[in-house]
Every structure is written in C-alpha cells, then in structure tokens.
Amino acid sequence: MDTLETRELRYFVTVAEELHFSRAAERLGIAQPPLSRAIQQLERRLGVTLLERNRRGVTLTGAGQVLLDEARAILDATTAAARRTRRAASATNHLTLATKAGANHELLRKLLEAHAAEPGAVEVDVLLCGMGEQARMLRDGRADAALMQRPFDDLAGLDTEDLLIEQQIAILPAGHPLAGCTSLTMADINDVPDLPVARWPRQDGSYEPGPGPEIHDQSQLAQLIALGRTMAVLCASSRSWLWNAHAAVPLTDAPHVTTVLAWPPHSRSRTVAGLVRTATQLRQEPTLAA
Amino acid sequence: MDTLETRELRYFVTVAEELHFSRAAERLGIAQPPLSRAIQQLERRLGVTLLERNRRGVTLTGAGQVLLDEARAILDATTAAARRTRRAASATNHLTLATKAGANHELLRKLLEAHAAEPGAVEVDVLLCGMGEQARMLRDGRADAALMQRPFDDLAGLDTEDLLIEQQIAILPAGHPLAGCTSLTMADINDVPDLPVARWPRQDGSYEPGPGPEIHDQSQLAQLIALGRTMAVLCASSRSWLWNAHAAVPLTDAPHVTTVLAWPPHSRSRTVAGLVRTATQLRQEPTLAA
DNA sequence: GCGCTGTCATACCCGTCCGGTATCACCGCA
DNA sequence: TGCGGTGATACCGGACGGGTATGACAGCGC
Numbered sequence: 001m002d003t004l005e006t007r008e009l010r011y012f013v014t015v016a017e018e019l020h021f022s023r024a025a026e027r028l029g030i031a032q033p034p035l036s037r038a039i040q041q042l043e044r045r046l047g048v049t050l051l052e053r054n055r056r057g058v059t060l061t062g063a064g065q066v067l068l069d070e071a072r073a074i075l076d077a078t079t080a081a082a083r084r085t086r087r088a089a090s091a092t093n094h095l096t097l098a099t100k101a102g103a104n105h106e107l108l109r110k111l112l113e114a115h116a117a118e119p120g121a122v123e124v125d126v127l128l129c130g131m132g133e134q135a136r137m138l139r140d141g142r143a144d145a146a147l148m149q150r151p152f153d154d155l156a157g158l159d160t161e162d163l164l165i166e167q168q169i170a171i172l173p174a175g176h177p178l179a180g181c182t183s184l185t186m187a188d189i190n191d192v193p194d195l196p197v198a199r200w201p202r203q204d205g206s207y208e209p210g211p212g213p214e215i216h217d218q219s220q221l222a223q224l225i226a227l228g229r230t231m232a233v234l235c236a237s238s239r240s241w242l243w244n245a246h247a248a249v250p251l252t253d254a255p256h257v258t259t260v261l262a263w264p265p266h267s268r269s270r271t272v273a274g275l276v277r278t279a280t281q282l283r284q285e286p287t288l289a290a
Numbered sequence: 291m292d293t294l295e296t297r298e299l300r301y302f303v304t305v306a307e308e309l310h311f312s313r314a315a316e317r318l319g320i321a322q323p324p325l326s327r328a329i330q331q332l333e334r335r336l337g338v339t340l341l342e343r344n345r346r347g348v349t350l351t352g353a354g355q356v357l358l359d360e361a362r363a364i365l366d367a368t369t370a371a372a373r374r375t376r377r378a379a380s381a382t383n384h385l386t387l388a389t390k391a392g393a394n395h396e397l398l399r400k401l402l403e404a405h406a407a408e409p410g411a412v413e414v415d416v417l418l419c420g421m422g423e424q425a426r427m428l429r430d431g432r433a434d435a436a437l438m439q440r441p442f443d444d445l446a447g448l449d450t451e452d453l454l455i456e457q458q459i460a461i462l463p464a465g466h467p468l469a470g471c472t473s474l475t476m477a478d479i480n481d482v483p484d485l486p487v488a489r490w491p492r493q494d495g496s497y498e499p500g501p502g503p504e505i506h507d508q509s510q511l512a513q514l515i516a517l518g519r520t521m522a523v524l525c526a527s528s529r530s531w532l533w534n535a536h537a538a539v540p541l542t543d544a545p546h547v548t549t550v551l552a553w554p555p556h557s558r559s560r561t562v563a564g565l566v567r568t569a570t571q572l573r574q575e576p577t578l579a580a
Numbered sequence: 581g582c583g584c585t586g587t588c589a590t591a592c593c594c595g596t597c598c599g600g601t602a603t604c605a606c607c608g609c610a
Numbered sequence: 611t612g613c614g615g616t617g618a619t620a621c622c623g624g625a626c627g628g629g630t631a632t633g634a635c636a637g638c639g640c
Contacts, residue, residue: 002372006295007598009371021617034599036618046372048379053617063379066559070371073556077367081299081360082292082336089338089353156449157555265447266363269356297627311588324628326589343588 009071083141098143101128105240160260166236168254173228179247299361370431388433391418395530435553450550456526458544463518469537
C-alpha cells in the first residue's frame with residue numbers, strides 16, 4: 001500500500017517544482033496526460049491530496065510540501081546509491097575524500113599520512129571542492145567521506161566525527177592599521193569603513209546583502225585581501241596559505257570552528273570505517289589538540 | 291540510466307537477505323523466474339555484479355553489500371515518506387515527539403510547557419518508546435522529533451540540537467554498602483561481586499556478555515535494583531523516578547550524557563522547526579545549564 | 581554411472597499498465 | 611463569444627512484469 005515507486009516520486013517532484021503539468025511533462029520527456037494520471041494514482045494510493053488544482057495554476061498542499069522534501073531526499077539517495085555501487089565495483093580499494101579547497105592543509109596532510117601508515121591502507125583520492133560542495137558530493141555518492149566545518153557547512157543527515165576545534169582569525173591586508181593589533185573582536189572588524197568583510201555564499205548559494213565582495217573560492221579571496229579590497233574571518237588553520245601581503249589577527253569572541261570528518265550514514269563500508277578510525281586516533285594525539 | 295526503481299531495490303534486498311532466489315521469491319509473493327530476471331536487469335543496468343552465483347548458494351559481492359545498505363536506507367525512507375505525508379494530511383497541527391520512557395522527565399516537561407506557551411503552538415503528542423526505539427520511530431516516519439541521548443542512541447543520519455549535558459550516576463539498592471559513598475568511579479562499581487551492573491541492549495538489540503541482568507525497560511530495571519539484584523549507570527536526571535529503595539551516587543569519571551532533540555534531516559516542516567526553536571531557547575536558559 | 585533433488589537461468593505467453601494521441605471541460609480574456 | 615491555455619478523460623498500442631514449463635548444472639545416494 002505504501003510502495004512509492006521512484007518513477008512516481010520523480011514525476012511528483014517535477015510537477016511540484018514547475019507547478020504546471022504541461023511544463024513538467026515536457027521536462028520529463030513524456031506527454032501531459034500520463035503525467036496527470038500518474039499523480040492522480042499517487043494521490044489515490046496515499047489517500048492524500050498533494051496538489052490543489054485551482055483555476056489558473058497548481059499549488060502544493062501541506063502534505064505535498066512534506067512529500068516534496070521527502071521525495072527529493074529519496075531521489076538523491078537513489079542516484080547516490082547507484083553511484084556508490086558502481087564505484088564500489090570499479091575502484092575497489094579506493095576511497096574519495098572531499099575537502100574544501102585550501103582549508104585544513106595541515107590536518108589533511110596528517111590524516112593522509114596517518115592513514116597511509118595503517119596496515120590495511122586503501123588509496124585515498126582527494127577531491128577538492130568549492131564552497132560547501134562537499135555535502136553534495138557526499139550525498140550524491142561522488143565522495144565517500146569529507147572534511148567539513150561546523151558551523152559553516154550543512155551537516156544535516158551526515159555522520160560526523162570531530163577532529164579539530166579552532167579559533168577564528170581575521171585575515172587583513174598587511175598594510176592595514178588593524179593588522180598591527182595582537183587581537184580583535186567581531187565588533188572591531190565589522191563596520192570598518194574602508195574594509196568591508198567578505199561575504200560567503202549561504203547554504204542555498206545566495207549571498208546576504210552587505211557591502212563586502214561576494215566570495216566564490218579561496219584564491220579569489222586571497223587576492224582581494226592582498227589588494228586591500230576586503231577582509232575575511234576564517235579558521236586559524238588558514239594561516240597555512242597566507243601570502244606575504246596578508247596579516248592574521250586572532251578574534252577573541254568569534255565562535256569556534258570545528259573541523260569534522262563526515263560520511264554518509266548507513267555506510268558500513270570497511271574502507272570508510274578505517275579512515276574514521278585513523279581520524280579519531282589522530283584527534284587524540286596532543287599535537288593536534290593545541 | 292541510474293533510475294533504481296524501488297521495486298528492484300525491494301527485490302534485491304530480499305534476495306540479499308535470503309541469499310536464495312526461491313525463498314526470496316516466496317517471501318516477495320512472486321515466482322522465482324521473474325525475480326531472477328529483475329536482479330539480472332538491475333545488474334545489467336548498473337553494469338555491476340551484485341551477487342556471485344556459485345554452485346550451492348549465492349553470495350554478495352562488495353558492490354552488492356554497498357547496494358544492500360543503500361537500498362535498505364532508501365526503502366525505509368520511502369515508507370517513512372508515505373507515512374509522513376499521510377500524517378501531514380490528516381493530523382495537521384499535530385506533532386509527535388518520541389521519548390525514552392522514563393528518561394528526562396524534567397526536560398520533557400519544560401520543553402512541552404515552553405512549546406505550549408509559544409504563539410503558534412501546535413499540539414504535541416508524546417510517544418513513549420522502549421530502548422533506542424526512537425531512532426526507528428523517526429526514521430520510519432512515525433514520529434516527527436525525539437529526545438535522545440548521546441552516546442547511547444544511534445544518531446546516524448539525524449539532525450540534532452544539544453539540550454542538556456549531564457553527569458552519570460550509579461543507581462544502587464538503598465541498603466548496599468556503596469550507597470553511602472558521596473561519589474564513585476567506574477572502577478569502584480565494576481566487578482562488585484554481589485551486585486553486577488545491568489546490561490542494556492546494543493544498537494542491534496543484542497546484549498554483550500556479562501554477569502548482570504539484561505534490561506528491556508526502565509520499570510524492570512527499577513524493580514531489579516530495588517530487589518538488590520543489580521545496579522545501573524544512568525544520567526543524573528534519572529533521579530526523578532527513583533524509589534525509596536534506591537540510592538543515587540555521582541560517578542566522577544563516567545562519560546557525560548548529552549540529551550538532544552533529534553529530527554529527520556531534510557524536514558523543513560514548520561512545526562518541527564518551531565519545536566527546535568523552542569528547544570534551543572530552553573537550552574540557553576540558566577536553569578537548565580546547572 | 582544413473583537418476584534424484586535442488587539450484588538458478590531461459591523460453592514463451594498473457595495481462596497489466598505506461599505512454600501516446602485526440603478530445604473534453606473549464607477558466608480568463610480580448 | 612471565440613480564442614488560448616489549463617488539467618482531466620477516453621481510448622489505443624506496445625512494453626514489460628509476472629506466470630508456467632523447462633533447461634543446465636552441481637551435489638548426492640544407490
């Protein structure tokens with residue numbers, strides 16, 4: 001009675017996104033009548049009205065909104081499942097680790113080193129991602145594990161293991177007056193008239209309004225800071241990629257950043273488990289606790 | 291090309307569990323030949339061998355094991371999706387909160403109270419679960435949110451918000467010699483010859499071997515302690531349900547227990563979001579921080 | 581070695597159901 | 611009151627899921 005087929009979910013998601021049967025059918029590459037029928041069947045089977053067909057357009061009901069979220073997650077999970085299965089068959093004894101390009105150099109190096117030294121070491125392919133792309137990589141099965149940062153990245157639905165807690169620092173142009181300070185507060189750096197704070201994309205990819213430049217990747221940010229156009233707040237390990245034209249000043253009241261190893265739940269694969277084990281051991285070493 | 295239908299996944303999971311086509315077909319209520327064909331189609335579509343058909347039996351390949359985990363998660367997600375959609379349609383303005391029976395009385399009371407006082411308050415149905423049942427309730431869509439405890443409960447794949455960090459305490463029969471101590475350590479209470487520590491089920495439902503009794507629910511435990519048959523290690527808030535025949539002694543070196551509010555990821559429902567908001571505000575109140 | 585049993589795979593047929601085309605009912609609009 | 615555009619309905623053909631019968635093959639007892 002509750003056998004939601006993925007075909008039906010695919011159809012429903014498309015209709016819910018388009019709020020228009022004909023356009024949805026076109027996007028799906030089928031005709032409109034079968035699509036209408038499929039949605040009706042889905043509604044009948046569930047015993048629930050998912051879409052309100054008014055004159056001039058279609059709207060989602062509350063239940064429809066719920067199913068939309070669920071269906072999206074399920075469809076993502078199926079493509080991820082297919083991809084993971086294929087990768088498990090082909091690149092056996094490989095493991096793809098997604099990391100934010102430029103972040104956590106040191107931690108990554110140590111993790112790879114420690115993992116390679118383990119007895120049953122599998123080869124680790126490092127996948128450098130843009131801002132917050134790791135979550136997608138994990139969820140759609142392109143990566144087996146990822147280094148991510150709380151509270152920046154969206155860890156919803158992922159298993160995690162904390163690896164490193166860091167202060168945040170302000171990265172400034174070396175010549176700027178504030179660069180000489182030994183420490184700063186958030187209040188100090190907000191509203192500096194000639195040096196707006198860079199804006200990162202939010203989880204949905206949009207930017208909140210503000211004077212600072214919109215940042216897409218770390219190299220762009222580095223250059224803009226070096227040019228004296230902006231400043232940024234980053235975790236302390238970002239020091240590893242600073243230029244001569246950059247200055248780093250600790251922020252006393254910024255929230256701490258936790259770097260975590262994340263992996264998809266329900267993944268009981270031996271290879272990921274091995275990496276997690278290595279990582280937890282790493283964390284317990286005093287050299288990283290500092 | 292990667293359109294894993296849920297029917298195929300259902301078939302594959304059954305075969306992978308039975309490791310026997312005919313039995314799997316019987317369980318599925320279909321004949322064996324169509325099942326064989328369906329699995330072959332799945333393998334052909336994925337381009338991956340999922341099952342090794344040896345003489346005398348079938349075994350899972352590595353890729354098959356991966357797909358088995360993924361498929362189970364997906365099938366759970368579909369039944370959960372159907373249930374959540376139906377509940378969203380029928381019990382609108384309701385919200386089901388799963389809690390471990392007997393745990394976190396005070397916190398639960400305060401949470402419900404605070405939530406009821408919110409302006410857009412929806413009614414909260416409290417669902418009392420047995421050991422670690424909350425995770426299943428959340429995952430299969432019977433509950434919208436749950437109070438759970440780290441590190442006891444399996445939080446994999448759930449979103450959480452920390453609510454309360456507590457010490458653990460030892461619950462002893464009131465007359466026992468150790469009951470007079472002002473504090474104890476784990477070493478003190480392990481290997482007490484006449485009072486073995488009670489054993490809780492693990493995440494898979496099994497018990498690790500040991501001398502203590504196997505515990506299924508809190509009332510059973512309470513009685514066994516009162517009878518002087520066992521002792522238990524629990525979080526401090528368990529004091530609220532202690533009997534006169536019980537004594538509680540703080541444990542100095544036991545790991546802390548974090549009670550969290552958990553909910554399924556991708557759930558952007560307004561009602562759950564409201565409860566989470568209430569909960570986070572609760573956490574920030576000093577009365578609970580103590 | 582010969583059947584016997586039990587495994588999964590193959591061959592073939594049938595009915596369901598998915599998808600397509602044609603059309604309808606309805607609304608807003610000029 | 612037509613016209614454009616919406617989703618729903620009617621009907622038809624073909625693909626495909628499911629059933630039965632059978633095959634290929636391994637292990638086992640005689």
